[in-house]
Amino acid sequence: MIRTILIVFLFVAVAGTGYWGYTEHQEKNAVLLQAENNYQRAFHDLNFHVDALHDKIGETLAMNSRNQLSPALAQVWRLTSEAHNDVGQLPLALLPFNKTEEFLAKMGEFSYRTAVRDLEKKPLSDKEYNTLKELYANATEVQNELRKTESLAQKNNLRWMDVEMALATNKQPDDNTIIDGFKTVDKTVEGYSEVDFGPEVSNMMKMKDRNLSQLKGKEITKEEAKKIAIEFFELKKNVKITVEKSGKDAKYDAYSLTLYNPETKGTTYMDLTKKGGYPLWVLYDRNVGKTKISLNEAMLQAEDFLKKHMDSKMEMVSSDQYENIGVFTYARLQDDVRIYPEVVTVKVALDNGDIMGYEGTDFLLAHQDRNLPAFEISEKEARTNLNPKFQVKEVSKALILNDINEEVLCYEFLGILGNETYQVFINAENGNEEEVKKLKEAEPSYNEI
Amino acid sequence: MKRNSAYIKGIFFAIALCFGLLAGFGQNGVHAFSNQVIQKGASGDDVVELQSRLQYLGFYTGDIDGVFGWRTYWALRNFQYEFGLEIDGLAGGTTKEKLAKASKFDKAWVKKQIRSGNKFSYYGGVEKSKQTKSGTAKGGTPKGGAGGGGQAKAKPAQVKPAKNIPDGYSQNDLNLMSNAVYGEARGEPYIGQVAVAAVIINRVQSSSFPNTVSGVIFEPGAFTAVADGQIYLTPNDQAKKAVMDALNGWDPTGEAIYYFNPDTATSGWIWGRPQIKKIGKHIFCN
Numbered sequence: 001m002i003r004t005i006l007i008v009f010l011f012v013a014v015a016g017t018g019y020w021g022y023t024e025h026q027e028k029n030a031v032l033l034q035a036e037n038n039y040q041r042a043f044h045d046l047n048f049h050v051d052a053l054h055d056k057i058g059e060t061l062a063m064n065s066r067n068q069l070s071p072a073l074a075q076v077w078r079l080t081s082e083a084h085n086d087v088g089q090l091p092l093a094l095l096p097f098n099k100t101e102e103f104l105a106k107m108g109e110f111s112y113r114t115a116v117r118d119l120e121k122k123p124l125s126d127k128e129y130n131t132l133k134e135l136y137a138n139a140t141e142v143q144n145e146l147r148k149t150e151s152l153a154q155k156n157n158l159r160w161m162d163v164e165m166a167l168a169t170n171k172q173p174d175d176n177t178i179i180d181g182f183k184t185v186d187k188t189v190e191g192y193s194e195v196d197f198g199p200e201v202s203n204m205m206k207m208k209d210r211n212l213s214q215l216k217g218k219e220i221t222k223e224e225a226k227k228i229a230i231e232f233f234e235l236k237k238n239v240k241i242t243v244e245k246s247g248k249d250a251k252y253d254a255y256s257l258t259l260y261n262p263e264t265k266g267t268t269y270m271d272l273t274k275k276g277g278y279p280l281w282v283l284y285d286r287n288v289g290k291t292k293i294s295l296n297e298a299m300l301q302a303e304d305f306l307k308k309h310m311d312s313k314m315e316m317v318s319s320d321q322y323e324n325i326g327v328f329t330y331a332r333l334q335d336d337v338r339i340y341p342e343v344v345t346v347k348v349a350l351d352n353g354d355i356m357g358y359e360g361t362d363f364l365l366a367h368q369d370r371n372l373p374a375f376e377i378s379e380k381e382a383r384t385n386l387n388p389k390f391q392v393k394e395v396s397k398a399l400i401l402n403d404i405n406e407e408v409l410c411y412e413f414l415g416i417l418g419n420e421t422y423q424v425f426i427n428a429e430n431g432n433e434e435e436v437k438k439l440k441e442a443e444p445s446y447n448e449i
Numbered sequence: 450m451k452r453n454s455a456y457i458k459g460i461f462f463a464i465a466l467c468f469g470l471l472a473g474f475g476q477n478g479v480h481a482f483s484n485q486v487i488q489k490g491a492s493g494d495d496v497v498e499l500q501s502r503l504q505y506l507g508f509y510t511g512d513i514d515g516v517f518g519w520r521t522y523w524a525l526r527n528f529q530y531e532f533g534l535e536i537d538g539l540a541g542g543t544t545k546e547k548l549a550k551a552s553k554f555d556k557a558w559v560k561k562q563i564r565s566g567n568k569f570s571y572y573g574g575v576e577k578s579k580q581t582k583s584g585t586a587k588g589g590t591p592k593g594g595a596g597g598g599g600q601a602k603a604k605p606a607q608v609k610p611a612k613n614i615p616d617g618y619s620q621n622d623l624n625l626m627s628n629a630v631y632g633e634a635r636g637e638p639y640i641g642q643v644a645v646a647a648v649i650i651n652r653v654q655s656s657s658f659p660n661t662v663s664g665v666i667f668e669p670g671a672f673t674a675v676a677d678g679q680i681y682l683t684p685n686d687q688a689k690k691a692v693m694d695a696l697n698g699w700d701p702t703g704e705a706i707y708y709f710n711p712d713t714a715t716s717g718w719i720w721g722r723p724q725i726k727k728i729g730k731h732i733f734c735n
Contacts, residue, residue: 091669098657105656249723294485421519442516442611
């Protein structure tokens, strides 16, 4: 009797486990398939978009009429962005594929700039035509390579999940067709990295090449860096300081200092440039208590700090309170012109007014003795180029980087349209509207209720 | 049309002024504001009072949310202009005094509205009960009370204590990044967390990565915390602070766009990247 019950019971248990295992297995497969499908979709989309991109660039080459060319270039721009988006959805993060992505971005920038330009007034130059030709040749190769990969993947039923596995576990993925294909594409693109996209696009990339070689002063040693830090923070001796040199490939040669103060139990981090020993940034890590001082008092602290550590005249351009922290941004002021590329940010604790941080990398990179040209047009003339519905409240002068990263002298108008506040920059030379920025209001807090 | 609206404004201010004076006489010993000078960007109780008082006089038509934003700024400047004060957009001694004399402020009532998440407004001359609706209800338009024509446009505004968020990002970006930073680097020193957040921002700005915070974070294989689900842990305040610093421009990495943990890195390729520096356990590279 007991034996029968036991047998029945065991049978049920085994059958139950089996069924459970089977459903688990089914579910796991379904989830894997779902992920695989997403990858497949992105992959085939990418192929489709590169195909279309190739065709579109080809068409622009054959076009003559300008009213055809602009829309076609706009299409190229859209397709590059689609392709870029597809790449972002594929598990290629561990694969060197960034040359291709960068190339897509540059191609997009180039076609956008040309598409929005008035081609009647400023037609495509021979140089630009050649650029397009080179882009076409490159797109041909990329398309061929991707098509080959796609067809092999389809023929052999290759799965992206395997690619992901291979990349994640770093098995030497020798025979993975997909990985090889993408590697080849990136190599192909590399061969075209010398394509001249014209000044507008290369200006975009110039930001990346900024360095600190223009700084005055001699190279400092580790010991000197320590000394500078001690002076900077007016430290007493018991603070523990460690200094480390940045790696050989760092864009900015710097010393990274860590200062631990056993009294306040706070740690301060700081980077000093090797040349001249200027502070790139400072961050002080400690617990900040309840807000006791106002944002206004904190601003005075920040201004004191800047006076002590900077020679340039700075003007506040924004102040914000983040709970118990005040953050202030200052731009350099020269001849009443705000030099917006030269900004520093200062962070102040609102419990006792301690300086919690300083960020001056942008300032050091952009700072130079400038000869500001005279303002060609008057404020009144500049105003005529504003939207008539825009109600001006404040006017100042500014030097900004425009959308192709050129420095332009502008009138800065602050005003309102409806309930929103806008900042509008009008070029002081030709009256062009260089930039319009909607200034953000605080967001309602969704968490707290 | 222009003249007309100026005329209406004039009447409106006259009414507001009368009310203000009445209110001033009605209250003995005004206990308004703390001693601080309130400036743009500030948040907290004083700002709630500032906004309420400006709204009472009809200068401020936005939500009373406790953050000194642009609308409050322009309202304050209008007030300073109308009352012949120095127009600096700062609520200092004289401005606060004038404001306190000219308006009423029912602190308890306003606080209660904010706490319970009601939509409410605080226009002078309109019965308070008509200016509040509980949080979920769509705001109707109560008719102006005995106060006269000027206040008729009083409309309950939606209110929640607001938050400043660095330019170009939303609160949800901040939360998503905090999740990523906490999942990736919760064992790291503070500076290491700022560094990870800075890498995310550098990637958003780089042309070889997706152009959005979510695109960068969820790029397949980009972050281990995303792959193994640690990104869904609840981040602590330190992670949020670190993200805030990175959003405000601090970049301890020297513009790095990759980082890896040398003890666990499986990809040989990542070792070949040009290295910038080591922060905590992570090596940051270009």
